Amino acid sequence: MADIGEQAMEVDKQPIKDQQQAPAARTYELPWVEKYRPQFVRDVVGNVDAVARLQVIAEEGNMPNIILSGPPGTGKTTSILAVARQLLGPSLKDAVLELNASDDRGIDVVRNKIKMFAQKKVTLPPGRHKIVILDEADSMTSGAQQALRRTMEIYSNTTRFALACNTSTKVIEPIQSRCAIVRFTKVSDADILARLQVVIAKEGLSTTKDGLEAIIFTADGDMRQALNNLQATHTGFGDITADAVFKVCDQPHPVLVQKMLADCASANLGEAYKGMKALCDMGYSAIDIITTVYRVARNAEGMTEFLKLEFMREIGFTHMRIGDGVNSRLQMSGMLAKLCKLALASSSG
Ligand SMILES: Nc1ncnc2c1ncn2[C@@H]1O[C@H](COP(=O)(O)OP(=O)(O)OP(=O)(O)O)[C@@H](O)[C@H]1O
Numbered sequence: 001m002a003d004i005g006e007q008a009m010e011v012d013k014q015p016i017k018d019q020q021q022a023p024a025a026r027t028y029e030l031p032w033v034e035k036y037r038p039q040f041v042r043d044v045v046g047n048v049d050a051v052a053r054l055q056v057i058a059e060e061g062n063m064p065n066i067i068l069s070g071p072p073g074t075g076k077t078t079s080i081l082a083v084a085r086q087l088l089g090p091s092l093k094d095a096v097l098e099l100n101a102s103d104d105r106g107i108d109v110v111r112n113k114i115k116m117f118a119q120k121k122v123t124l125p126p127g128r129h130k131i132v133i134l135d136e137a138d139s140m141t142s143g144a145q146q147a148l149r150r151t152m153e154i155y156s157n158t159t160r161f162a163l164a165c166n167t168s169t170k171v172i173e174p175i176q177s178r179c180a181i182v183r184f185t186k187v188s189d190a191d192i193l194a195r196l197q198v199v200i201a202k203e204g205l206s207t208t209k210d211g212l213e214a215i216i217f218t219a220d221g222d223m224r225q226a227l228n229n230l231q232a233t234h235t236g237f238g239d240i241t242a243d244a245v246f247k248v249c250d251q252p253h254p255v256l257v258q259k260m261l262a263d264c265a266s267a268n269l270g271e272a273y274k275g276m277k278a279l280c281d282m283g284y285s286a287i288d289i290i291t292t293v294y295r296v297a298r299n300a301e302g303m304t305e306f307l308k309l310e311f312m313r314e315i316g317f318t319h320m321r322i323g324d325g326v327n328s329r330l331q332m333s334g335m336l337a338k339l340c341k342l343a344l345a346s347s348s349g
């Protein structure tokens with residue numbers, strides 16, 4: 001018995017040693033999306049009109065009930081938190097109730113927690129209200145949303161609601177009718193670049209023009225994705241070059257896709273097929289390839305506008321079929337053949 005006891009103690013000692021060394025040896029960096037989350041509304045880039053409206057609210061107070069809706073990674077959560085911070089300052093802790101999809105938000109919570117918060121007395125300056133932030137509101141059940149309707153009205157002189165969601169249609173009509181809807185769209189390439197440059201300067205990164213273009217291309221209007229890709233590339237490869245970005249993000253390289261489309265535009269089916277086969281052999285799935293093909297076609301140069309639109313239509317149809325699950329190589333080959341045919345028709349017509 002004594003033996004076993006000693007062994008156990010030996011085993012126990014080991015982790016304690018490790019723990020003592022741990023804090024000094026390992027300092028992990030915060031993800032840049034959190035490190036550079038804007039603290040003030042004025043630092044949120046893109047969506048100029050929406051941000052301007054929020055800026056006015058943040059300065060003047062008397063916040064209406066609002067719904068922010070738009071695609072992921074465009075600054076909805078960030079903006080609401082910034083508005084709350086600017087409005088409430090030191091009382092932020094007492095006067096804000098933040099619930100997101102990770103919290104239980106069933107009917108009971110609406111009936112108890114939210115109502116209790118609405119009834120709570122907090123002394124605030126004039127024109128300021130307590131704020132209930134319901135992030136990712138599209139995941140709330142309609143029952144829970146129904147339970148909110150009257151609460152929103154009864155306590156409106158002390159408590160205001162701010163909802164964020166990706167699809168505003170998943171918020172029930174009566175709640176939409178009680179709120180001002182602020183719509184966010186994808187962040188434009190120029191705005192993403194502007195924000196990236198702030199981060200690049202602060203982190204002292206070395207970048208190339210192609211590398212930045214690659215980050216913006218892969219992010220496709222999602223600022224969170226852009227920052228994550230930037231950090232992943234920096235951690236993996238150091239310098240931000242186009243090749244490094246595409247290796248980290250593991251998307252088909254647009255240059256290859258561009259060549260494939262150029263072959264189609266000159267009706268060279270053989271070469272175009274080789275390009276497609278090469279992409280498939282690299283292991284990219286049909287959906288990865290078609291998404292990149294669409295994005296490259298949208299930005300394609302050196303094609304007449306008419307041909308470009310015809311191309312995009314055909315690519316769209318193929319995208320739909322692949323989305324439905326018909327993702328064989330035959331579909332992709334068929335698309336290339338149709339594109340070549342369109343190119344021939346437009347050159348002869
Ligand atoms: N418009 C923006 N300006 C500056 N940074 C942004 C912007 N949008 C997003 N970011 C960055 O991306 C991160 C995530 O943004 P945020 O949480 O606001 O996204 P969201 O719109 O709430 O997305 P989701 O719909 O996925 O919840 C932020 O921490 C910030 O670093």
Ligand SMILES: [Mg+2]
Pocket residue numbers: 076077078135136164
């Ligand atoms: Mg969010």
